Amino acid sequence: MSEILGIYTVWLREMIRYFRQKERIISSLTMPIFWLLIFGGSMRTSIDIGSVDYNSFIAPGVVAMSILFTSIMSGISVIWDKELGFMKEMLVSPVSRFSIVLGKALGTATTAVIQGTMVMLISLIVGLEISFVTFISVIPLMVLISLGLVGIGISIASLMDNIEGFQLIMNFIVMPMFFLSGALFPINNLPSVLRVVTYVDPLTYGVETLRYTIIGVSNIPFGISLSVVIGFSLLTLSVSAWLFSRRK
Amino acid sequence: MNVIEVKNLTKIFNGDFKAVDNVNFSVKKGEVFGFLGPNGAGKTTTINMLCTLLKPNSGEATICGNDVNSDQREVRKCIGLVFQDTTLDDRLTAKENLELHARLYAVPKDKRKERIDKVLEIVDLKGREKSIVKTFSGGMQRRLEIARGLIHYPKVLFLDEPTLGLDPQTRKHVWDYIIKLKNDYNMTIFLTTHYMEEADELCDRIAIIDHGKIIALDTPKKLKESMGGDTIILDVDDKDIDKALKLFKGSKRFDGQVLLSVKNGGKKIEDVLEKCKKNNIDVIEANIRKPTLNDVFLKMTGREIREETVGLKEQLRRRRMRRHRR
Numbered sequence: 184m185s186e187i188l189g190i191y192t193v194w195l196r197e198m199i200r201y202f203r204q205k206e207r208i209i210s211s212l213t214m215p216i217f218w219l220l221i222f223g224g225s226m227r228t229s230i231d232i233g234s235v236d237y238n239s240f241i242a243p244g245v246v247a248m249s250i251l252f253t254s255i256m257s258g259i260s261v262i263w264d265k266e267l268g269f270m271k272e273m274l275v276s277p278v279s280r281f282s283i284v285l286g287k288a289l290g291t292a293t294t295a296v297i298q299g300t301m302v303m304l305i306s307l308i309v310g311l312e313i314s315f316v317t318f319i320s321v322i323p324l325m326v327l328i329s330l331g332l333v334g335i336g337i338s339i340a341s342l343m344d345n346i347e348g349f350q351l352i353m354n355f356i357v358m359p360m361f362f363l364s365g366a367l368f369p370i371n372n373l374p375s376v377l378r379v380v381t382y383v384d385p386l387t388y389g390v391e392t393l394r395y396t397i398i399g400v401s402n403i404p405f406g407i408s409l410s411v412v413i414g415f416s417l418l419t420l421s422v423s424a425w426l427f428s429r430r431k
Numbered sequence: 432m433n434v435i436e437v438k439n440l441t442k443i444f445n446g447d448f449k450a451v452d453n454v455n456f457s458v459k460k461g462e463v464f465g466f467l468g469p470n471g472a473g474k475t476t477t478i479n480m481l482c483t484l485l486k487p488n489s490g491e492a493t494i495c496g497n498d499v500n501s502d503q504r505e506v507r508k509c510i511g512l513v514f515q516d517t518t519l520d521d522r523l524t525a526k527e528n529l530e531l532h533a534r535l536y537a538v539p540k541d542k543r544k545e546r547i548d549k550v551l552e553i554v555d556l557k558g559r560e561k562s563i564v565k566t567f568s569g570g571m572q573r574r575l576e577i578a579r580g581l582i583h584y585p586k587v588l589f590l591d592e593p594t595l596g597l598d599p600q601t602r603k604h605v606w607d608y609i610i611k612l613k614n615d616y617n618m619t620i621f622l623t624t625h626y627m628e629e630a631d632e633l634c635d636r637i638a639i640i641d642h643g644k645i646i647a648l649d650t651p652k653k654l655k656e657s658m659g660g661d662t663i664i665l666d667v668d669d670k671d672i673d674k675a676l677k678l679f680k681g682s683k684r685f686d687g688q689v690l691l692s693v694k695n696g697g698k699k700i701e702d703v704l705e706k707c708k709k710n711n712i713d714v715i716e717a718n719i720r721k722p723t724l725n726d727v728f729l730k731m732t733g734r735e736i737r738e739e740t741v742g743l744k745e746q747l748r749r750r751r752m753r754r755h756r757r
Binding site for chain 1: 507508531
């Protein structure tokens with residue numbers, strides 16, 4: 184019982200901090216807006232991807248991107264807590280390391296869902312047409328995708344002690360992950376070498392589940408994508424909990 | 432029963448640096464136990480092992496009967512900590528910080544408000560609970576941190592340099608609070624400080640640690656007594672210095688003065704002055720100096736306890752953090 188309270192407490196703190204930093208919320212929306220409005224708006228006339236409008240095609244990809252960026256922030260937040268000292272406050276409390284990781288993960292996933300939802304709303308403005316039921320059913324998917332990415336963030340943060348190192352590694356992970364995920368183009372049109380790489384990228388499966396749910400198009404069967412997303416989340420969260428719990 | 436029991440505790444960093452080397456001590460219930468030592472002597476490392484943040488390489492330690500290696504959760508339940516560096520969330524309000532702490536320690540919901548109100552009152556921060564911690568001065572943050580460490584009624588309170596970097600007035604305040612709390616809650620206090628007078632005044636017993644080893648452990652009174660009595664300082668006319676040195680066996684010359692080690696300096700000084708008069712030694716001034724804890728420290732470690740350099744390090748850290756915060 185006290186562990187659940189502990190998870191809730193760590194989650195609650197993430198929420199208070201998130202809503203207190205209004206600038207962060209706004210600035211994290213600028214990138215998705217640029218992709219949707221400028222990139223999507225200008226490329227739609229020159230790219231033909233068959234039955235769907237290009238703007239609608241990339242909308243799920245941009246939602247995934249927004250989840251990716253927000254979720255990876257969990258790592259920054261862990262390092263930040265180490266620097267600020269608040270991490271010590273949590274570590275010497277009776278709450279287990281596992282619960283701290285879970286609280287952080289759920290907190291970040293919640294913010295990712297909020298961000299993702301806002302991006303969806305923006306997509307509606309630029310022409311995406313979806314039903315209310317679809318809109319709601321995307322939320323659990325966003326949580327699952329986010330948890331897997333949060334796991335990566337916390338894992339790397341557990342191995343690092345400074346923000347600089349984290350950012351360096353993140354640049355090598357986040358951008359390739361985004362561009363190779365098929366967020367902006369259909370993966371079955373790719374040359375075979377690149378296609379293999381996209382199949383290795385875990386975000387590909389996230390984008391696929393979202394795209395299937397939102398516009399009914401996918402290259403990989405939904406069942407497979409969903410299984411990969413769930414499996415990946417379980418894996419990275421377990422690894423991050425293990426790395427985080429190690430004592431020197 | 433001993434609240435803290437430490438046996439052969441050892442921590443080795445990087446394979447060969449013994450930060451804490453085979454340390455043994457025990458702390459009784461309700462005691463204020465002081466842990467003194469120069470920078471890098473192993474004070475914080477010891478505390479970190481006792482509060483389960485670091486894993487000892489060998490040896491064992493129990494807190495309230497719970498082993499720090501196997502019953503970590505139980506250990507953490509019965510201790511409170513105030514670290515050298517701040518561990519508050521400075522984006523949250525004072526009250527939010529306290530509430531989070533109460534939840535982390537599973538303080539029952541119906542008692543949270545009452546306890547938060549009480550600790551805020553004790554540290555004189557009532558009325559400021561809705562302010563963001565960032566806007567607090569260093570002294571206020573420290574007080575808030577101490578308040579936070581008390582919400583779950585810890586049996587043992589660890590204070591790692593609790594008054595570091597505070598001005599003398601605030602330091603006194605903080606100590607008044609801590610002593611009041613100790614009496615109110617019957618807590619055991621484990622304290623590190625490099626303010627010798629503080630340790631002398633507050634601690635029931637003191638352990639002096641240097642290079643990871645405990646080199647002395649006793650009451651402040653006995654530690655000072657071990658110095659072999661008082662020092663009489665005679666400031667005599669320059670021409671008489673040699674005469675005085677010859678007259679008093681075992682006296683030393685230091686900085687143009689004659690130093691004599693004696694027991695019960697207050698009684699002896701009369702005899703000394705009498706003797707000087709008889710031998711026509713012109714005494715300008717005579718003083719008695721009681722040994723201080725600083726003298727003990729100096730004798731034991733061969734050096735003066737240095738001012739902590741954390742101030743500068745902390746400043747750099749803060750600056751680095753500000754840069755990233757944008």
